[in-house]
Amino acid sequence: MSGVRVLVGTRKGAFILTSDGKRERWEVSGPHFAGWEMYHLKGSPADPNRLYASQCSGWFGQIIQRSDDGGKTWTQPGTPPGERTTPEGAPKGESNKFVYDTSSETGKALTTHQFYDGTQHPWEFKRVWHLEPSLSDPDTVYAGVEDAALFRSKDGGKSWQELSGLRGHGTGPKWQPGAGGMCLHTIVLDPSNPQRMFVAISAAGAFRTDDAGKTWRPINRGLKSQYIPDPEAEVGHCVHRIAMHRSRPGVLFMQKHWDVMRSDNAGDLWQEISGNLPTDFGFVVDVHAHEPETVYVVPIKSDGEHFPPDGKLRVYRSRSGGNEWEALTKGLPQRDCYVNVLRDAMAVDSLDECGVYFGTTGGQVYCSPDAGDNWAPIVRDLPAVLSVEVQTLP
């Protein structure tokens, strides 16, 4: 019987939650990397046992971890513990080396970006927010980092190179940090076109490449952000998350700082689909595994009050691709709930009856095995959840 593996990153470690296809009984493994901030874990679509994890700390910086056995054991890629040599020679210990590309051949001048106070500020690497493994090659993985840039590894995470066309395409000095920092947090790969991918940056906006990352262009037309001088500027928008259904890679859904948006032309133009949501602020957005017009968001009261409206934790589902939303509440706390759901903390599985998952800053991870109709907590008391990913296992 098929099953699911839920990869949970928290403020103080990683947890792996597994269940069979019924998704009623769960085994909890962890904490892995106890005490470390685990921003994101994700499995390779090409090899479900290959997992990548971003581990970081204000003291010790960035670490990349990799598992080749579904999370049972982990190593820093290229640096097996206790071994002075590897088949490639002495371990270089460079799996955590993220250096912006400033070479004259491939890189761009290391420009500045806008800081909180409006002055220009140099790019400084801080951490990896998001890891996106290639759809076809387990050794290729993309990393979205703070300060915002996109890196790629083609050797299983042992070494990383910046795709500098993004940071260097010209609008960098207008990018600015959001409240969480200036982070590249979303990477969406087009399953029908290996040359195309989408990224999103807070607060710069969404960008698309059609040549596998060499060149990029902003795709923010139709976005309106009242908190920047020109609400319809080319860049500067605080995009929180983008989601796509693999059967329709030209259709994108976006949770912006405020506003839920949709594009039917791969980001060339966006339209608002907030409709009857109680608030259109939020962080997560995701799409049903089998119904490309079924979309999920978790409305959050405001940017100043990062908790659900009225103390009620409600997932909203649209079955019409937006505008018409229904509240999903069965099994979720409907009083005195003041948690947040962060941008990388929602995912869906692809079992016949689509499961939907999300984690909260209160440490709960909820599962709905029936596309959102009913919810139950898998765990209630983890550290604050930063990210949730799901693998559907054969």
Place this chain on the structure above:
Amino acid sequence: MIRVVLPAHLRGLAHVAGEVELEIKGPATQRSVVDALEASYPMLRGTIRDHVTQQRRPFLRFFACEEDLSHESPDAPLPDAVVSGKEPLLIVGAIAGG
């Protein structure tokens, strides 16, 4: 033989339980000790000092013999008691919450 005490999280990364003992060729300095530490435990590269600038990470400090050596030159000789192995070099995470 130089003795080095690592913060708990770095002991976990390096898969060591207690103090680390290092042979240093040439003068024992902060730089030569961290060089030797990183050669023996390459998974620690980038965690104590920046990969590129080689600057000590801002929230880490070097203590020994009840003295804060953090702002000494990285090429200054370590105290005799550290060189002889009588006292360890302590790599300490600053207490900054979290």
